[in-house]
Amino acid sequence: MLFIKILNIKCQKTLLLHKIKIVMESLIRxxxxxxxxxxxxxxxxxxxxxxxxxxxxxxxASSQNALTIGTGVLAGSILPGxxxxxxxxxxxxxxxxxxxxxxxxxxxxxNLGINMISIVGQxxxxxxxxxxxxxxxxxxxxxxxxxxxxxxxxxxxGIYSLMDYTYSQFGRRFENDPRILATGPASFATDFGAxxxxxxxxxxxxFVDTWxxxxxxxxxxxxxxxxxxxxxxxxxxxxxxxxxxVADTWFExxxxxxxxxxxxxATTKYRFDENFETGGTFGVNYATMGxxxxxxxxxxxxxxxxxxxxxxxxFIVDHYLKQFNEETIKTKQYKNCxxxxxxxxxxxxxxxxxxxxxxxxxxxxxxxxxxxxxxLLNHHADMLGFDAISVGGVLSWIMECVAEGLIKPSExxxxxxxxxxxxxxxVVEDSMINAQIGIQLLDNIINLKYDMLNLQDGARxxxxxxxYDRGRKIIDKFVFNAFRRKGWMVPNQYWxxxxxxxxxxxxxxxxxxxxxxxxxxxxxxxxxxxxVKELMIDNxxxxxxxxxxxxEMIPEFIxxxxxxxxxxxxxxxxxxAWINSRNSSIFWESERNIDFxxxxxxxxxxxxxxxxxxxxxxxxxxINKHEAAFEYWYEIHKGIHESFKGIIC
Numbered sequence: 001m002l003f004i005k006i007l008n009i010k011c012q013k014t015l016l017l018h019k020i021k022i023v024m025e026s027l028i029r030x031x032x033x034x035x036x037x038x039x040x041x042x043x044x045x046x047x048x049x050x051x052x053x054x055x056x057x058x059x060x061a062s063s064q065n066a067l068t069i070g071t072g073v074l075a076g077s078i079l080p081g082x083x084x085x086x087x088x089x090x091x092x093x094x095x096x097x098x099x100x101x102x103x104x105x106x107x108x109x110x111n112l113g114i115n116m117i118s119i120v121g122q123x124x125x126x127x128x129x130x131x132x133x134x135x136x137x138x139x140x141x142x143x144x145x146x147x148x149x150x151x152x153x154x155x156x157x158g159i160y161s162l163m164d165y166t167y168s169q170f171g172r173r174f175e176n177d178p179r180i181l182a183t184g185p186a187s188f189a190t191d192f193g194a195x196x197x198x199x200x201x202x203x204x205x206x207f208v209d210t211w212x213x214x215x216x217x218x219x220x221x222x223x224x225x226x227x228x229x230x231x232x233x234x235x236x237x238x239x240x241x242x243x244x245x246v247a248d249t250w251f252e253x254x255x256x257x258x259x260x261x262x263x264x265x266a267t268t269k270y271r272f273d274e275n276f277e278t279g280g281t282f283g284v285n286y287a288t289m290g291x292x293x294x295x296x297x298x299x300x301x302x303x304x305x306x307x308x309x310x311x312x313x314x315f316i317v318d319h320y321l322k323q324f325n326e327e328t329i330k331t332k333q334y335k336n337c338x339x340x341x342x343x344x345x346x347x348x349x350x351x352x353x354x355x356x357x358x359x360x361x362x363x364x365x366x367x368x369x370x371x372x373x374x375x376l377l378n379h380h381a382d383m384l385g386f387d388a389i390s391v392g393g394v395l396s397w398i399m400e401c402v403a404e405g406l407i408k409p410s411e412x413x414x415x416x417x418x419x420x421x422x423x424x425x426x427v428v429e430d431s432m433i434n435a436q437i438g439i440q441l442l443d444n445i446i447n448l449k450y451d452m453l454n455l456q457d458g459a460r461x462x463x464x465x466x467x468y469d470r471g472r473k474i475i476d477k478f479v480f481n482a483f484r485r486k487g488w489m490v491p492n493q494y495w496x497x498x499x500x501x502x503x504x505x506x507x508x509x510x511x512x513x514x515x516x517x518x519x520x521x522x523x524x525x526x527x528x529x530x531x532v533k534e535l536m537i538d539n540x541x542x543x544x545x546x547x548x549x550x551x552e553m554i555p556e557f558i559x560x561x562x563x564x565x566x567x568x569x570x571x572x573x574x575x576x577a578w579i580n581s582r583n584s585s586i587f588w589e590s591e592r593n594i595d596f597x598x599x600x601x602x603x604x605x606x607x608x609x610x611x612x613x614x615x616x617x618x619x620x621x622x623i624n625k626h627e628a629a630f631e632y633w634y635e636i637h638k639g640i641h642e643s644f645k646g647i648i649c
Contacts, residue, residue, distance in 0.1 A: 057088025070116025072541025184385020361392020524639020
C-alpha cells in the first residue's frame with residue numbers, strides 16, 4: 001500500500017509538471033517598435049535559442065542598436081522577485097553593451113501579454129509612447145509628441161512632472177492602474193540620464209521611486225529614440241506559473257522549506273536584521289562598515305584606520321544611521337517596488353526613499369552626513385532624472401577640485417567652496433552647506449552654461465578636457481572605470497578591488513565585491529563567476545535580493561517548466577562569453593584609482609601580513625605603485641578572460 005501511495009504521488013507530480021509545460025508558452029514575444037514611424041510588429045524568439053531580456057537584448061542591440069525593455073519569462077508567476085524590468089542596449093555612458101534593471105515594473109508590463117518591447121528609430125520630437133492591451137485584443141501602440149521642456153519646468157518639476165502629465169493625459173484609458181517610465185532633464189543634458197518610475201495605486205502615483213539608473217538608458221531613450229516617457233498596462237491574463245503547491249514542492253526538495261519560508265530567510269537584510277537592529281541596504285551597510293568607510297571623494301582612504309573608525313562612529317553610527325533608524329526603522333516605513341514581496345526593501349521617510357549607494361555618493365562621499373541635507377540633494381538629483389550613483393561621484397569630484405582651488409567656484413556657478421576638511425566639521429551645518437552646493441551644481445549641469453560642467457559627452461571626456469588645460473591633478477581626483485574611447489562609470493560604493501576591475505560591464509554587481517584580499521588572477525576568475533551568476537538572475541528578470549535561492553533554483557525552474565535546465569546554464573555562460581568578447585576596458589586613468597587599490601592592500605597588510613601573495617603586492621606597490629598597478633590590473637584581466645576560455649559563443 002505504501003509503494004502504491006508513493007507511486008501515485010510521483011504520478012501526480014509528473015502529470016502536474018506535464019500540464020505546466022503545456023501551459024507555459026515556449027516563445028519569447030517581443031513587440032518591435034520604430035519610433036520614427038510608429039510602425040510595429042510582433043517577433044517571436046524560441047525558448048532554447050534565447051531565454052530572456054539579456055540574450056534577446058544583446059542580439060537586438062548588436063543587429064539593430066535597439067533599446068530593449070522587458071521582463072523574464074517567469075514574470076507574473078508565483079515566484080517572488082520575478083517581476084524586475086530589464087533595460088538592455090548600447091549604453092551612451094559606458095559606450096558598450098549594458099544591462100540595467102528596475103524593481104517591480106514588470107508586474108504591470110506582464111498585463112500586455114508580451115515579454116519585451118524593442119525600440120529603434122527616433123521620434124521627430126520628444127514624445128510619449130502609449131501601450132495598452134484590453135481583454136486580449138491587439139496592443140494599442142501610439143506615439144504622442146509633447147513639449148517636454150515645458151512639462152519638466154511645471155508642477156513637481158522634472159521627472160515627477162512628466163509622470164504626472166503622462167498619467168493625466170492617458171491614465172483614464174486603462175482599466176487597471178498602469179505604470180509609467182519617465183526621463184528627466186538629465187537625459188537631455190548628459191549621457192547618464194536615468195529612467196524612473198513609481199507604482200500607481202488606486203489612481204495615485206506613489207512616492208516609491210524605482211530606477212534604471214546605471215548605464216544612462218534614460219539618455220538613450222530620449223536622445224536616440226525621442227521618447228521622453230512610456231505608459232503601459234492592460235488586462236491581458238497570461239497563463240503564468242501560479243501553482244504554489246508545486247513551487248513549495250520544489251523548495252522542500254531543495255531546502256526542506258516551503259517557498260515563503262525560504263524567501264523570508266533570504267531577504268532578512270533587506271527587511272530587518274535583528275543582529276544589527278536595522279534593515280535595508282542603507283541600514284545594514286552603514287551599521288557594518290567600520291573602517292571601510294568612504295568619504296570626501298575617497299580622501300578617507302588615505303586616513304588611518306582609527307580615523308576612519310572615528311568618522312564612522314561619530315558621523316555615521318551616532319548621527320546619519322541613527323536618524324535613519326529612528327525615522328524609518330522604528331516607524332516601519334517599509335514599502336515594496338510594485339510587486340508583493342516580503343523584502344519590503346524600500347525604506348522610506350515620508351516621500352524620501354533611502355537606499356545605500358545614492359545616499360552614499362550624495363552623502364558621505366560628498367561630505368554630507370545628515371539626513372535632511374542628503375534628502376534634499378538626493379531628491380533634487382532624482383527629480384532631474386540622474387543616475388544617482390554616477391552623479392554623486394561626479395559631484396564629489398568637482399567639489400573636491402573646487403575645495404582645493406583647482407577649479408574656481410565661479411567657473412561652476414557657485415559662490416563658496418564646499419567644506420571638505422574633516423577638522424572642525426559640523427555634521428549638520430556643513431552637511432547642509434555641501435548639499436546646497438551640490439544642488440546648485442546639478443542645476444548648472446542641466447542649464448549647460450558652464451564649460452566646466454558640460455557633461456553632454458560624459459564625465460570622463462570632461463575630466464580629460466579640464467586636465468588638458470589645468471594639469472593631471474584634475475583627472476587624478478576622479479574615481480571611475482574607463483571603457484573604450486569615452487566610456488565611464490562611477491564604481492559601486494565598496495572599498496574593494498572588485499569595484500575597479502576590468503569587466504565588460506561595470507557599475508553593477510557583475511563582479512566579486514568581497515572585502516577579503518584575493519590575488520588578482522584569482523579575483524578575475526571570481527569576477528567572471530559572479531558575472532555568470534548575476535546574468536543567470538537578470539536573464540530571468542529576477543531581483544538579486546532573492547539571489548541566495550534564485551541562483552540555485554532558476555535553472556531548476558527552467559528545467560521543470562521548459563525541460564531545459566542544462567541548456568539554460570550553458571546559454572548563460574555563452575552570453576557572458578559573448579559580452580566579454582567585446583571587453584574594451586581601459587587601464588586606470590586616475591591616480592586615485594591606483595591609490596584606491598594601494599591603500600586597500602596596505603589596509604589588508606596591517607590586518608594580516610602573513611599571506612604570501614599579500615606580502616608580494618604590498619611590497620610591489622610600495623616600490624613603484626604605477627608599475628604594480630598595471631601588473632595588478634592586467635592580472636585581473638587575464639583571470640577574467642581565461643575563465644571564458646573554451647566557451648563557444
